[in-house]
Amino acid sequence: MCGIIGYTGQRRAIPLLLQALKRLEYRGYDSAGIAIVEKGTLQVFRKKGKIKELEQELEGKEWVTSFGIGHTRWATHGIPSDHNAHPHCDCQKTIALVHNGIIENYKSLKEMLLREGHVFSSDTDTEVIAHLLEGEGSPKERLLRTVSLLEGSFALCILFTEEEGVLYGVRKSSPLILGVGEGEYFLSSDIPAFLEYTRSAVLLDDGEVVRVDRSGFTVFDFQGQAKDKKPITIPWDPVSAEKGGFKHFMLKEIHEEPRVFEDTLAGRIDFHKQTVALEELENLPFSSVRRVTIVACGTACHAGMLGKIYLETLARLPVAVEYASEFRYQEPLLQDTLVIAISQSGETADTLRAVELAREQGARILSVCNVLGSSLTRISDWVLYTRAGLEISVASTKAFLGQVTVLLLLSLFLGEKRGVLAPERQESLLRELLSLPRKMNQILKEEQSIHEIARQYYRHQNFFYLGRGLLYPLALEGALKLKEISYAYAEGLSAGEMKHGPIALVGPDLVSIVLVGEGERRIKMLGNIEEIRARQGKIIAVASENDTEVKEKVDFFIPIPPTSEFLSPLLAIIPLQLFAYYMALERGCDIDQPRNLAKSVTVE
Ligand code: AGP
Numbered sequence: 001m002c003g004i005i006g007y008t009g010q011r012r013a014i015p016l017l018l019q020a021l022k023r024l025e026y027r028g029y030d031s032a033g034i035a036i037v038e039k040g041t042l043q044v045f046r047k048k049g050k051i052k053e054l055e056q057e058l059e060g061k062e063w064v065t066s067f068g069i070g071h072t073r074w075a076t077h078g079i080p081s082d083h084n085a086h087p088h089c090d091c092q093k094t095i096a097l098v099h100n101g102i103i104e105n106y107k108s109l110k111e112m113l114l115r116e117g118h119v120f121s122s123d124t125d126t127e128v129i130a131h132l133l134e135g136e137g138s139p140k141e142r143l144l145r146t147v148s149l150l151e152g153s154f155a156l157c158i159l160f161t162e163e164e165g166v167l168y169g170v171r172k173s174s175p176l177i178l179g180v181g182e183g184e185y186f187l188s189s190d191i192p193a194f195l196e197y198t199r200s201a202v203l204l205d206d207g208e209v210v211r212v213d214r215s216g217f218t219v220f221d222f223q224g225q226a227k228d229k230k231p232i233t234i235p236w237d238p239v240s241a242e243k244g245g246f247k248h249f250m251l252k253e254i255h256e257e258p259r260v261f262e263d264t265l266a267g268r269i270d271f272h273k274q275t276v277a278l279e280e281l282e283n284l285p286f287s288s289v290r291r292v293t294i295v296a297c298g299t300a301c302h303a304g305m306l307g308k309i310y311l312e313t314l315a316r317l318p319v320a321v322e323y324a325s326e327f328r329y330q331e332p333l334l335q336d337t338l339v340i341a342i343s344q345s346g347e348t349a350d351t352l353r354a355v356e357l358a359r360e361q362g363a364r365i366l367s368v369c370n371v372l373g374s375s376l377t378r379i380s381d382w383v384l385y386t387r388a389g390l391e392i393s394v395a396s397t398k399a400f401l402g403q404v405t406v407l408l409l410l411s412l413f414l415g416e417k418r419g420v421l422a423p424e425r426q427e428s429l430l431r432e433l434l435s436l437p438r439k440m441n442q443i444l445k446e447e448q449s450i451h452e453i454a455r456q457y458y459r460h461q462n463f464f465y466l467g468r469g470l471l472y473p474l475a476l477e478g479a480l481k482l483k484e485i486s487y488a489y490a491e492g493l494s495a496g497e498m499k500h501g502p503i504a505l506v507g508p509d510l511v512s513i514v515l516v517g518e519g520e521r522r523i524k525m526l527g528n529i530e531e532i533r534a535r536q537g538k539i540i541a542v543a544s545e546n547d548t549e550v551k552e553k554v555d556f557f558i559p560i561p562p563t564s565e566f567l568s569p570l571l572a573i574i575p576l577q578l579f580a581y582y583m584a585l586e587r588g589c590d591i592d593q594p595r596n597l598a599k600s601v602t603v604e
Contacts (some may be wrong), residue, residue: 002086002100002602003072004176005193006157006167008214009184013068014058015542018442019071020186020193021051023241025393026249028598031070034058035087035096035159036068042161044095046085055590067165069187071098074598077106078123088127090134091119094161097133098603099126100189100389101153101174109149113448116601129156139163140211140224143170145531147222148172148207155347157187164208166213171204174602175347177212178202178217180231182230187214191234191371192241192390193488200231203373227349235372236390240251250393250485254577255444258437260398263387264405265433274427276413281382284366286417290336292317293363295324295354297601299396299480300342300403303368305473307340307407314421315414326352334363341367342407343601344391344399346374355379368406370399393592395485400477404570431565436571438449439561443574445581450575453540454582460538461488464502465514465576466495466528474569475515476591478576485594486584495528513579514549515572516543519565529553540579542572549602 003024007013017034032054033046045062047053051072071086078084087096096342103109106125109132114120118131132146133139153173160166169176169187179186179194179201186194187210191201202217204210208227210219219229246252270277292311294304301323308319322330324341328350343351346369355365355376367380370388377383378417386402412429415421463482467475474494483490493502495514506512512532515541516525526549532539534554543550545559558575584591 002074002189003193004098004100004155004157004187004189005071006098006159006169006187007071007184008067008165008167008212009181011184014061014063014564017068017070018051018058019056020188021054021072022035023192023195024072024188024190024482025051025369026394026599028593029074031073031075031085032071033073033085034070034419035089035259036063036065036163037159037164038063038065040161040164042089042096044087044093044096044252045088046082046090048081048085054329061445067159069096069098069159069167076102077125080586084122084124086126088122088124088130090130090491092134092150095130095133095158097126097130097156097158099129100155101172102153103128103150104152105150129154133158139166139168143168143209144222155189168203168209169210169212172206175354176204177468178204178212180217183214185214185217187212190393191236195234195236199234201234202229204229204230205378218336232373234401241390241392243469246505248393248581250395250581250591253391253393253452254574254581255397257398257401257574258440258444260388260402261405261438261440264402265409266387267408269317269430269433271430274423275416276409276430278384278409278413280384281366281413284382286414287510289317289338290301291332292319292338292340292371293327293332293358294319294321294340294342295327295358296341296342297324297348297349297350298479299400300344302353302473302477302480303407304340304342305401305476306404306470307342307411309470310408310411310566314411314425315418316420317414319416322354323409324348325350328354328357332358332361334358334361337363339363339365341365341380342369342403343376344368344370344386344388344403346371346376347600347602349602352376352379368403370402391403392599394594395481395580395591401570403575429564429566432567436563436567439563439571440574442561447578450558450578451582453558454579454586456556457511457538458583459587460509462505463488463508464489464492464498464505464510465492465515466498466512466525467492468495468517468521468525469517470565470569471515471517471572474572474576475513477573478513478515478580481577481580482583484597485580485591486587486589488583488587488596495525498528499531503531503535506532506537508536508538511538511540513576514541514554515540515567516541516547517568518544518562519549526550526553540577
């Protein structure tokens with residue numbers, strides 16, 4: 001989705017803004033623009049397409065200003081085009097602003113402004129804000145007056161030519177962060193935009209405005225009342241925003257999974273007592289939790305589906321898993337229910353709205369999140385961080401692994417607290433957990449054989465992913481990964497459902513990725529393999545390296561080191577992610593920024 005950057009300091013603004021916009025590319029966008037004030041005059045450049053188009057537009061410009069704003073736009077109102085790209089300006093070209101979110105009442109505001117004689121140059125909802133900011137009073141007064149008229153969600157970064165070096169930021173239901181450097185400040189929707197300059201940041205809350213110049217910042221609410229805000233230190237390392245020798249962020253992030261797993265466990269297991277210790281949940285009223293509802297979107301929801309099986313089996317709690325976009329329009333019964341919201345970004349609009357609804361219904365919220373201080377973490381009663389570090393590729397990989405790891409830990413923790421988990425089971429799972437990073441690395445070493453399989457099949461257009469039990473959510477996740485980055489059609493199926501309809505599609509052109517576990521469902525999966533073979537379908541199996549019977553029946557075999565059935569998703573996910581990656585590579589796709597997708601989906 002859209003990305004915001006604003007800068008005031010001593011560095012040259014244009015290269016800095018362009019570099020920051022590149023750091024925001026991973027969010028997904030269709031056009032980009034910047035505005036600077038050079039010798040008191042506003043200069044605005046906007047281009048449809050990639051940032052390099054904007055760079056070309058700016059080539060040869062010698063401006064030295066150290067004050068400006070920039071934006072990557074993901075179209076909502078108005079097609080992707082130069083004139084709809086941000087920044088947008090007032091009639092006199094004295095105000096420029098960039099906006100993330102949607103102004104829901106923009107139509108009525110635009111009608112009012114048109115009646116007053118304002119002339120519009122775009123089809124966006126955003127432009128009304130620039131025109132509303134015209135008029136009498138100081139910039140701050142005009143800003144507060146304007147904000148009181150806006151409905152919807154908005155993160156804004158604004159500059160006025162009459163106040164050189166001053167930026168204003170506004171936050172309502174869309175993230176905005178102030179990066180605090182030495183005599184320089186950054187306003188951005190995303191930490192990576194300024195991480196190479198500072199790790200000190202002020203996380204603005206909804207309903208807050210910040211005014212910042214080169215000497216400092218003040219924060220106030222929408223009524224103009226001052227607020228006391230202190231910077232925090234961002235734990236991410238700037239190097240995490242680099243590809244580190246990998247061709248794509250996605251591949252780098254898949255290779256980080258063993259480390260993410262270890263980091264997510266760190267300090268959360270008491271090896272002496274053989275128990276899980278989650279300090280974050282100290283005051284969680286275990287005895288009053290009777291049910292759990294998990295809300296999430298996309299990949300996070302697939303992690304939630306695994307979490308359901310973990311929680312039901314290990315903690316003996318009934319669990320419902322809901323797409324946040326559906327849940328938020330329901331009338332849920334949430335008495336004695338703990339709502340678990342899962343989100344990598346913590347900014348997904350549907351998940352945030354689902355949590356708001358759950359809160360209104362009196363539920364307590366536990367979030368599983370990757371981004372420190374994100375919106376979700378701030379409306380939750382408890383937070384379990386996934387410690388995956390910065391995830392840049394739009395396709396979520398290591399964050400999924402972190403989410404599943406946290407949900408497993410949570411299930412063990414609740415199982416013990418509720419007295420329903422046999423100590424021997426707990427001990428054996430904890431013991432086995434320790435061997436997983438080594439086994440993950442073993443799978444990663446075999447990535448070239450997965451690349452080879454992708455070379456065989458990259459021209460195919462239709463794929464089934466089949467799994468049962470814990471491997472069913474994984475089938476959904478494998479299919480999602482393939483379609484989002486390679487644009488091949490892929491359907492994740494509960495293997496038992498195949499004969500109830502989807503088998504009609506099986507034939508020589510269809511490739512099935514069959515996920516075979518080691519438990520009681522294995523024999524049924526063998527049945528699925530036979531059914532596909534009988535119809536000349538192609539089969540790639542992901543199964544335990546010891547499963548020679550499966551190996552003999554399929555076209556390609558991806559071995560997984562043996563582990564407890566419960567932990568197998570944490571290993572089997574890696575070849576699925578690698579397969580999607582290499583398929584996309586062979587098909588020549590834009591892997592880290594797939595078409596039409598955005599890293600955090602901040603519109604509903
Ligand atoms: C993952 O590969 C997807 N791009 C997408 O499904 C994502 O998981 C979903 O939008 C939820 O995002 P979140 O975890 O940041 O809430």
